[in-house]
Amino acid sequence: MVRFGKRLIADQVEEWSGYYINYKLMKKKVKQYAQSINGSPDDRRILFKEFSRMLDDQIEKIVMFILKQQGLFATRIDKLNEQRKALPQIYDPQQADRFREGYREIGSDLLKLLRFVNLNATGIRKIMKKFDKRFGYKFTDHYVTTRSNHPYSQIQQVFKHVGIGAVIGALSRNLVELQDNPGSFLSIYDQPSSVLKDPIIESIKKAVDKVTHTTSLIQFLGQNALILQEDPRTIEVDSTTDDDQDYHFISLLLNLANTFLYMVNTYIIVPTADEYALSLGAAATVCGIIIGSMAVAQIFSSVYFSAWSNKSYFQPLIFSSITLFFGNIMYALAYDANSIALLLIGRLLCGLGSARAVNRRYISDCVPRKQRMKASAGFVSASALGMAFGPALAGFLQLDFKIYNISINTNTMPGWVMAFSWLFYLILLSIFFKEPPRQIEYDDLPPQGDVEIGVSCSVVEEISVKEPLLGSLGRNSEENDEDEDYDDSEEAAEDSHKPATSIVSAYRLLTPSVKVQLLIYFMLKFAMEILLSSSSVISTFYFDWSTRTVALFLALLGLTVLPVNVMVGSYISNMFEERQILLVSEILLFFGILFSFNITSSYTVLQYVISALITFVSAEVLEGVNLSLLSQVMSSRLSRGTYNGGLLSTEAGTLARVAADVTITAIGxxxxxxxxxxTLIPSILICTCSVVATFLTYNSLY
Known part of the structure; x- marks a missing residue:
């Protein structure tokens, strides 16, 4: 097991060793405090002040060094610029190469500084968490509150790169001018995304993104999917090719097609479920059970599909397609059988075919790291398009005829269309899907030397460096000193890399921050399901909407997902912190639900549409930011195995949908x-609880 104290020693630049956080000293201090504190209020105040002052000193040491290095970079760039100006203006390839190498050398040193920042930021987070866990105090809340918002904040200098952007801009601009096109007047300011593709600049940009958690649109969509990134206890296969390795693109498309079709299958019945229930002699509000029965089965299918994906991807996708084919056949035949039981069994069977755990796992394990965010964005986009396409398709299936005593009408067409869609998909899957080789787990391998590790599905050839903060162990005399003490911290040897083996063990790994994020996810899914599943009954009762009108309304709601994600991922997330967006989205969702209440004698279409739009859009924004934060605060032990973070979030969302659909039917x-x-009362109560819980854990979402 590789502990952070050892990694800190192994990964640091030797000549900078005196400027890193003294993690070992601070860890010893925490241990000493635990042995000496008597629990009195005065003792606690002294402890807080002493540890805060010690951490202040460490951060100031780090920040002063960062600023000094930035000054040295600026001096070196200025010196190179002066030398260039002193030369004749005639383009000389040899001189251009010399200066190009000079700027790249500065870029390489800047990369070292970014790794320095990243390593220290991790050390600061870990020592604060260790303090909290050892004493049960909210030291992190106290420290972040008093430091991060101060006008002279130094902790912000560590967690947000300051001045580095100017250095990157200077390097980029000068390297563009030194390209082999002397007659060109291209500038990074004219074409910032296409002018320069220098390897060192690309590496710097990735390092900066790592330090600052900058969120582009693609990254935002990928985080929305909660596709887990490389696990530090898995070993990458064919790491020589890494991001350029071949992967089966057609298989990825088929995996995304499964996601799309499943979402279509989920929402295609929403506009007609109430009419179907009435035609079978049940109440219109039984539509809640009809829609929600699919989610009930998904609670169980998520677990066995997650476990199945440890061994295969092809087999669970085949099983999923067959199950959904027969489930939709039963749903369609329930009309002529006049059986609400057959209809519900068909929907339950469809839920048992939910392979979303496999869809996420395939992207996480089998798509190269360089393409993973794009594939994750594709997952979110496929889900959003399926959500919009399903109701829209239902609006056009306005037929009424019989084939050999089998009714083909508005109620049964969704079942028949989806059954044949899954049959066609099954044929394509059988022909074109390629089962990837399985990844090799670290614990299954004999002991290796100094290695760093990642995730892939290729054949093992060599082990390469993938993550600076999970570096190889330095073999020095300090490895066996007091830093080897085992405690109950998150780095403890017996727990640090083993995946959770059950839902109970996974739950024990959840910190208060993670629990709040799962509560928020439950809340937003509950609110969305109440809105969508009751839309047909509500709009018919108050406004006498037709099936086609309901379908159009739901489709337009679904189509807001992608433009909202573009806005948040490209603009809003670059202007505000994720925790700020999270809180504002929750408050907007609260007001969207509040505005939905019918408190007057007349309930207008305008009020319903505006409240639905505010609720739906707020929930969509909230989902992306919530899952992004969840991926950051969740234990690394939940990054793989059957009971992973993706499964927990899926189960929370599925339980919310089931609860919402049962609520609709019960209240009906x-x-x-x-x-x-x-139905809005539980929504607004849960939303209120989530807002309060967010305030209580706000400073831990850092």
């Missing part, structure tokens, strides 16, 4: 006139 027995207001 009070009468359709009470359905709107009464």
């Amino acid at each position: 027995y009070l009468g359709v006139s009470k359905l709107l207001n009464v």
Whole structure:
């Protein structure tokens, strides 16, 4: 097991060794405090002040060194610029090469500084978490609150790169001018994305993104999917090719097609479920159970599909397609059989075919790291398009005829269309999908030397460096000193790399911050399901909307997903912290739900549409930011195995959908006139709880 104290020694630049956080000293201090503190209020105040002052000293040492290095970079760039100006203006390839190498050398040193920042930022986070866990105090909350918002904040200098952007800009601009095109007047300011593709600049940009958690649109969509990144206890296969390695693109497309079709299958019945229930002699509000039965089965299917994906991807996708084919056939035949039981069994069977755990796992394990964010964005986009396409398709299936006593009408067409869609998909899957080789787990290998590790599905050839903060162990005399003490911290040897083996063990790994994020995910899914599943009944009762109108309304709601993600991923997330966006989105969702209540004698279409739009858009923004934060605060032990973070979030969301659909059906027995207001009460109560919980853990979302 590789502990952070050892990694800190192994990964640091030797000549900078005196400027790194003294993690070993601070860890010893925490241990000493634990042995000497008597628990009195005065003792606690002294402890807080002493440890805060010690951490202040460490951060100031780090920050002063960062600023000094930035000054040295600026001096070196200025010196090279002066030398260039002193030369004749005639283009000389040899001189250009000399200066190009000079700027690249500065870039290489800048990369070392970014790794220095990253390593120290990790050390600061870990020592604060260790303090919190050892004493049960909210030291992190106290420290971040008092330091991060101060006008002379030094901790911000560590967690947000200051001045480095100017250095990167100077290097980029000068390297562009030294390209082999002397007659060109291209500038990074004219074409910033296409002018320069220098390897050292690209490496610097990646390092900066790592330090600052900068979120581009592609990254935002990928985080929305909660596709887990490389696990530090897995060993990469064919790491020589890494990001350029071949992967089966057609298989990836088929995996995304499964995601799209499943979302279509989920929402294609929403506009007609109430009519179908009435035609079988049930109440219109039974539509909640009809829609939610698929989610009930998904609670169980998520677990066995997650476990199955440890061994294969092809087999669970085949099983999923067959199950969904027969489930939709049963859903369609329920009309002629006049059986609500057959209809519900068909939907349950569809839920048992939910392979979203496999879809996520395939992207996480089998797509090269360089392409993984794009594939993750594709996953989110496929889900969003399926969500919009399903209701829209239902609106056009306005037919009514029979084939050999089998009814083909508005109620049964969604089942028949999806059954044949899954049959066609099954044929394509059988012909074109390629099962990738399995990844090799670290614990299954004999002991290796100094290695760093990643994730892939190729054949093992060599082990390469993938993550600076998970570096190889330095073999020195300090390895066996007091830093080897085993405690109950998150770095403890017996727990640091083993995946959770059950839902219970996974739950024990959840910190208060993670629990709050899962509560928020539950809340937003509950609110969205109440809105979508009751839309047909509500709009028919109040506005007498037709099936086609309901379908169009739901489709337009679904189509807001991609432009909203573009706005948040490209602009809003670059202007505000994720935790700020999270809190504002929750508050907007609260007001969207509040505005949905019918408190007057007349309930207008305008009020319903505006409130639905605010609720849906707020929930979509909240989902992306929530899952992004969840991926950052979740234990590394939940990055792989059957009971991983993706499964936990899926289960939380699925339980929310089930609860919402059961609520709709249960409240429906009070009468359709009470359905709107009464179903909104649990939504607004859960939303209020999540807002309060976010305030309580706000400073830990850093």
